[in-house]
Amino acid sequence: MAPHDLRRPFKRAAISDQQKRRELSLLRQAQNRRDAQQQARCLASSILSLQSPVPESEPEQSDIELETAPEIEKEPGTLLKDLDVPGASKLRGPEVRKWFARQLMLPEWMIDVPDRLSQDWYVFARPAGKRCFVVSSNGTTVSRQRNGSILHHFPSALPAGAKTRDSSGSGQSYCILDCIFHELDQTYYVIDMVCWNGYSLYDCTSEFRFFWLNSKIEESGACNPPSYYHKFRFSTVPVYTCDQNGLYAAYTGVVPYVKDGLLFYNKHAHYQTGSTPLVLVWKDENCSQYVIDTDSKGEIPSQQQVVLELQDNGKLVTSDDPPMLFGCLDGDIIQKSGLHSGNLLRFAVSDGGLSFVDGKLEKADLNYLGKANRGRAFADSYSKVVFQYTVRHSPLKIDDLLASINSLDDQEEKPCDVEMVG
């Protein structure tokens, strides 16, 4: 029998956290590994979880909402309209990011003021943070960022968002919310609602979606402080009709979150995946810390940088549909640098700048810098390039916006011809 070691006097225990540091490192690494592997799986997983069989019988309590959204059974398919399951499951890396980015409605940048701002548009201050899809289903809630990676996996008070004893039993319901996760107060700010309790809001106007969002979120208890079955607080954002008062309120009003620009939503627009001119983003120094693009070091480069996609014929285009042509790359350079069609390339806007004729891009003085960051899924959009250009040269100011509302107010008679995208 081994001799009894002298007891280590407990009054003298030295503080040593080396083991703790090792363990924390290991935990972090294990978590990162799980995330990386999970990301390779998550895409297919999300498809499958949304394609789980539709309810065989009607839900027991017949809600009024049933009538308002009669096409529930098809809705998951709407979300996934351009991808079949086997196809989606083959996606890796950049494709995953592209696919997820395609599911979100992405604003264009405001490069000129739309007509009928005060009649047809909403405005609100965008919270600073991570844009993500929050999906609740089967008693759990998952938030996924634009690149497809899981941000949080948690119980929530959203319908089907947690395994609680008193959950209403309908295992088939689910929600999809378009949110921004705000780090500082650990809150999900819901900026749009895509599906609620199994009912799709895809084909509803933003007017209806915002109304629905404000009433349902509050009801569900998701805005309550965090608790055991509800790990993160959700919150709505104050949405204003974009008249002078509304715009002023959104711009200057006190909100519990850090602002990152203003978002403008056309009242009649449906939730459309991908980039749309019916949602616009605008920023200035007062309402955003991130007006001018920064490089990977967080610094503002002396020259504006743009990312364009290289096409077969050497053409350099934006991510818009249809793409906008910005220039051509010499065949020699393409050969020498080993570039392929589809590559995303980074350019600096040189002294010649961008020239416009009749509001259309005529010429761009670009200087090739290299391949874009691997994390990028898309080229820049036309509106982004132009917005960034004007910010550096002659920015669109809040006063311009306010003034345009004034002048637009005088033109009530202008016909309503908002183009709907189906």
Next chain:
Amino acid sequence: MAMEITQFLLAAQSADAKVRTEAEGNLRQFQEQNLPVFLLSLSVELANNEKPVESRRLAGIVLKNSLDAKDAIRKEQLVQQWMAIDISVKSQIKDLLLRTLGSSVPEARHTSAQVVAKIASIEIPRKQWPELIGSLLNNMTQQDRPAALKQATLETLGYVCEEISHQDLVQEEVNAVLTAVVQGMNLAEHSPEVRLAATRALYNALEFAQTNFENEMERNYIMKVVCDTAMSKEVEIRQAAFECLVAIASAYYEVLEPYMQTLFELTSNAVKGDEETVALQAIEFWSSICDEEIELQEFETPESGDSGPPHSRFIEKALSSLVPLLLETLLKQEEDQDQDDTVWNISMAGGTCLGLVARTVGDAIVPLVMPFVESNILKPDWRCREAATYAFGSILEGPTIEKLSPLVQAGLDFLLTAMKDGNNHVKDTTAWTLSRIFELLHSPASGFSVISPENLKRVVGVLLESIKDAPNVAEKVCGAIYYLVQGYEDAGPSVSVLSPYLTEIISCLIATADRTDGSDSKLRSSAYETLNEVVRCSNIAETSPIIAQLLPVIMSKLGQTVDIQIVSSDDREKQGDLQASLCGVLQVIIQKLSSTDETKTIILQAADQIMILFLRVFGCRSSTVHEEAMLAIGALAYATGPQFEKYMPEFYKYLEMGLQNFEEYQVCAITVGVVGDICRALDDKVLPYCDGIMGLLLKDLASSELHRSVKPPIFSCFGDIGLAIGEHFEKYVPFALPMMQGAAEICAQLETADEEMMDYGNQLRRSIFEAYSGILQGFKSVKPDVMMPYAQHLLKFIELVSRDRQRDESVTKAAVAVMGDLADALGSNTNTKLLFKDCAFYSEFLGECLQSDDEQLKETAGWTQGMIGRVMVL
């Protein structure tokens, strides 16, 4: 046939390094050329009374080391070597050894006893030395044998009993051995030397005596003899007897009841009046009883009536006498005991035991201790004040918060004031008590704390004042700050109350770390560790500017360490320690600042400078890499992502060095983890380094030298590499996959009864699955066919694991996930379909997982089901 080796054995102990090395070389050569002759020569040397004591001693040690080693693999080799030796040589050696037990030279007898036990440990379980026990017992029963022989024989019996199990002998032999030992303790018959040897032999034989302890009559007899021996007039024998009692308390707790009255009296008298060496053992007896009861309580099931071992509640029953006894010991402090870390005396043992008693009985101890605290805390004698504080601090763990909190609330202010006591010991113990209070009674996260936003200011003020006190006090104050801030970890917004003090706390800790008046580096490393906790627990949103300012301060300190002039190995060690502390702080800062997007840019901007520093730290050593710097680099790679690529050309050689460090396996394990970080940061840009990395990882796996705990992380790392480089993993498949298959087969054979082995088995299984997952995902849709030949084996392995009821939840998750990855990666084709069609187990396994309460597991199982379903509907 034995050789004359005296001169070499003496030369091998020469002060002249050259002579020594040469002699060692010669001895090794003999050993390699003819092991049997070499061992025989050593035993001849040991047995020869004409030879110098020095050469005999070394002969014995070399002999012993030729039979036993700490490392299990090496030991097995030595056993095989011994068994291969010719039987006649072995019996000559054994005869020589047994003869040496009667030598007139005590050292030769002692060494010989050890060697005999080592041979016995090999041969007795194999029934190859049946005459040993008889011949040893013969030494004891023959009246005319000299005392020296009996003493050495008892020593040998003790060692032999320690090496073998009682099941290796027939019960009569076991009984005879114990009878010989216990009779050796008999006062009337034997000299003190023999009785001491017999008592120590009994200590070594206690586990061996298991069957005898189960028999009440034999047990009574043994206990009576031990208790009698505990009252011998020789202090060494008393101490040895009390050591037996301590060991009996641990090993035979469940049968102690009838002896407790006697044992209480014995130990109580020893604590009160015996020599300190004996009194310490007497206190240790009660500490051991506490250990047993605490363990019983921890495993106690709430519904009683199950068949666990009985809880005899000895501490509870003895409480009213035991506590005053221990409290008295607290007053027997030594001057300067807080200055020297190696001091262990009766007051420390008493306080430690009191703390264990508090954990054993909980609330019941409080009314017994508080009167002592109250009557002594204000006395002019510092011993009284220190003892009162120590007693109070000792009982803070165990009793309920309800019981303690009014006392602590009332006493906190007093303790804060006592940080200005005139006596160093009192302040030392007071600061320690404060740290215990913060550790145990300050948990805003769970809604309870003795610290309110109102008294926090005073608490911080006192601590930051006292941290300037003597080094021993300052170190305890660091502990108090450590637990104070730790309380706010995970406490949500309430950590903000600390933010206003943060700048001052940080600068005081840095000033403390810079102090030069401590006798060793303990104060400095405590200050830095506390600083780490402060950074870790702070509210990033409020404190990021402060932490951002701390970064260049620590970086500049680390830069200075590189330029320290190194003259001695002592200097080198000091430099290494300081670098360890500073790299630790940097690691924590990097991790903290890279946790939010807003603050990550601070790290990205400093990344080049930080990396240059780490490389310079690595450059301070030639053959090893600095563990803490490696840990910090992992955090940096995670923060920088793809940018890390530019550091690889410089950093790579240190990565190699870390992966080759078999001896400091922690370093190797950490480096393996960093490879994973780098794979995730660089993705396929890690490719140019993969040949080297994979080569080393495969070598690590094949090594029998490398600690086994590093092997599972290496498999996980294969997965990281596979996922990062995709189809380029193909060239490693022929090497890596057989290793994975081999490891999977080892899993099946692991000892499941051993808890530690079971843990290891779970880790290994999980890591093999992670390896497959990463590799499969990497090949998915590019070259899935590469993995087809390995699919069957993987499925068999998953099946085996799925049938293991004891598998860990994390293993289950990994197994389900990899099954989905397999179906997903191989894709929908006839071969994949056939593969899954042939194994029926998966649907049952998936069914089980889909029933689980774990959401993540359910989701993964659902996904896997979908993936397999997709293959099957083809």
